[in-house]
Amino acid sequence: MRISAIITTKRLRLRNWLASDVASYRKHCNTAAVMEYLGGAVPPRSVRAEVMRYQWHQAKYGFTYWAVERKRDNALLGFSGIIVVPEAGSPLRGKLEIGWRIRADKWRRGYAYEASAAVIEWAGWEHPEEPLYARIHKDNAASQALARKLGMRRARALEAMQAKVDAELLVFKLTL
């Protein structure tokens, strides 16, 4: 089954999730390498629940962490997109968080940047008043470098508040 893309770039399609994505997403993205700074790989049933959460978020808000698919062969690469931060105790609760995840065998080909730059452009049109945030583990050098390349900068005041909840996370911000 094919569905319309929300965003297209030169090489990629960002689209809503299909139930048929779960197996591929589980195989390629629920790995030790991809999940290194995200608490490690999760049980298989949690991956299905995660995909369902992204589908639910799309239905509720009109955006989500979209599936990133390569146009050339329809391969599922991971996700990029935006969610509303849900955690009750977080200083970012209710704010927009941009996120990215790409399967490890496709790293360093510019896919995360290409997808996430397009997400930022989309947000600039659809939610121009709202800054984008990203919480990134202090040792996750790749993700921090990507955030900087996308124009994000550390939000020190929020980071100090965040540290009371989880001191391992840095907070980045982009004002659109």
Ligand SMILES: CC(C)(COP(=O)(O)OP(=O)(O)OC[C@H]1O[C@@H](n2cnc3c(N)ncnc32)[C@H](O)[C@@H]1OP(=O)(O)O)[C@@H](O)C(=O)NCCC(=O)NCCS
């Ligand atoms: C972070 C991640 C999404 C980057 O994906 P990617 O497709 O390999 O990234 P790109 O090829 O688009 O690289 C874009 C920029 O990110 C930075 N970057 C990517 N990988 C890097 C690495 N291993 N070390 C340092 N910088 C890196 C660079 O600034 C790069 O720009 P450059 O190529 O001009 O140097 C990927 O490593 C990933 O999925 N990691 C696991 C999941 C994760 O940690 N998500 C973030 C949670 S906060």
